[in-house]
Amino acid sequence: MKEIVAKNQVELGSARCIQLALSGIMFRLFRSSITIVILGLAVAFLAHMLAYSVISGTTERAIWAELEAERSLGVRLRRLESPDAFASLLLQFQKQDAHRLAEYSRWGALSASEMEQTLRRAALVADFERAVQNFTNRQRAILAGDRNAIELLEYIVSPEALNAFLERCRQIEVRSPLGSREALETLVTVEWPALQEVLHRVREGHRRAVAQLERELEGQRISDALIQTPEEVKGAAEAVGFYTAAYDFDRLAAFARDARHQRRVEESIGSLRIRQSLAGRLNVPPVEIHSLRVMEWIAENKDHAAELDQLLGETEGVEAIGADNLYRVATHFLKFRRLQSLVPIAPDLDAEDRFFGLDQSGRWLILLAFLVCVIGVANAMLMSVTERFTEIATMKCLGAMDKFIMMMFVFEAAIQGLVGGIFGALFGVFLAWVRGVSEFGGTLVLAGVFGTVLLSALLALTVGILLAVLAAVGPSFAAARLAPMEAMRVE
């Protein structure tokens, strides 16, 4: 009779695994906490990169919108006082802004078909401009010299110049703009002159409208009239063809008023008396008095504003503005300057739709961060598994299945990844917030980013756990696969 019959070993549930993994972690608390810290740092790094990208992107876009709103007020005010520049007219026909086009068709008395023609021609010119822009520097030097696109367009109007241009295109193997010779020839000889003619007509119409507006306001400067009677100016502007529905005249009036105050301050610095007494107050030589410095001084407190206002009042030919107005203008001026320095160029407005608002370089950075994570985590897990080969071997000697051992390590890694990951993600997001505050200060925009930031924290956490688990699977599989005594011998 056989006494020993080999049967299949029972398989144990994950509860026992977790229990064992936990008691292992508790025993090696110091070692485990180092692993957890490494995991946490890796996750913090990732979470920080993602969250900061979201926070800074949102803030930059909000700041840009504010700057644009302010700039567009300036543009609107200017347009009431003088006609649009030729280049800006062309740009508006290319961008096809409905409000502007409504004004232009009135001023240029453009029929519907004329408008259609003009839009088509403007688009053609845009194609030409784009083609020129896409030249490399070398090609540009050969084909256009130091002319810009419009200058080039006007240059190749003579047949000889056009021939020479196309010949050179052939020589350096560049596709000529618009493709065919015929298209290019019609553009320079027919379309472009016709377009220019319409643009001039529109510009002339705009000039007439401005002149009429001034007449209507009885010789007052438009911005002065605007400050006093915005509603009246609005009516008059509408009558001469401005599309006033898009203009907030009260804001425009406030803007014009502040601009006038600001100009006053700047002009008053020119007066020797004021300059000298300001120099005394600011404790700098008179030559160093300039508008930024004065604005900063005013914004320091309202007493300074009152002092300057008194100075203005005492000076001949200058009238006082009011301390409150001065203070407001100065703080607004400084704020605008600071916003401008925070976001000097347009942020990528499409970024919102992209992966956590990351641009090309941001994505490389994330990849790098990810690699650092992989290496850090793999190293930490490798060490924590290899130093326990004896334990694995002992368990195998006592009848543990390979699967159970692997499961134990996977759970251990997952637990460590979870703990380290939660702290790391929180820490990373916290750091992103601190960095945002130190960079943007009070202008930091947190509204609406909560969801995305939470998502970036969760993503980093998941990556951390997955990495930890994957990094543990390799070495523990290698250990579990060996015969017990072979594993015992591994150093």
Next chain:
Amino acid sequence: MIMTAENEKPKQTPPDRAVIVRTLDLEKVYGSGEAATYALNGVDSTIMRGELIAIMGPSGSGKSTYFNMIGALDAPTKGRILIDEVDVAQLSASELAFLRCRKIGYIFQSYNLIRYMTALENVTVPMTFSGTTPEDARRRGMELLDLVGLGDRWQHRPIEMSGGQQQRVAIARSLANQPQILLADEPTANLDFQTGEEVLEILRKINQERGVTVICSTHDHRLLYLCNRIMWIRDGKVERVEKRENMTIKTGKIGGES
């Protein structure tokens, strides 16, 4: 090997005793090329069911290696191991785990306790793997610790125990799942005279009362009075196998030898 054949005299073993472990031309080489060490070099041996066999030999003769082979803990370089007439090489991973867990008990020379577990937890590890409920495991674990005289130290961890105490925990653990074969690698090496005596008594009782086959390597001569046979190993070979009846007179010489 020729000597083995002469000394073993298999025909003299009682017919009611079946072979439980058999090795055929067992060879284990560590390393390769120049550095190759023949830890076992052609070992043919048979161990009978229910016997208590002592394995003796100088240090480095291959006793522990032999244990690892017949305990299915390591693969031989050459040769076969049959446990209850089943070739170990043919067992699946799961069946091997079953065998190690329930049929064979191991007392390692270096104890191999798990560092982060208490004495009781260490003793119950094999029961965990065999699917015993935690309550049963705990109860039986305490019984086993009482048996080796460590009932009051069940919550000590290995680092908090002396070498002898750790060895006794290892002994308790080896009995966790009531194995059919007990492999004891120098179980009394670190014990004082009195405790060593107790451990030998435990081995004897397990052997006689439960009929467990006990294979015990040792330098302890007291075992010679308890065992049925002695197998002498030297340089990875079985030098000779003697029945105890035939060797009582020679004890003095044996002492000089090992």
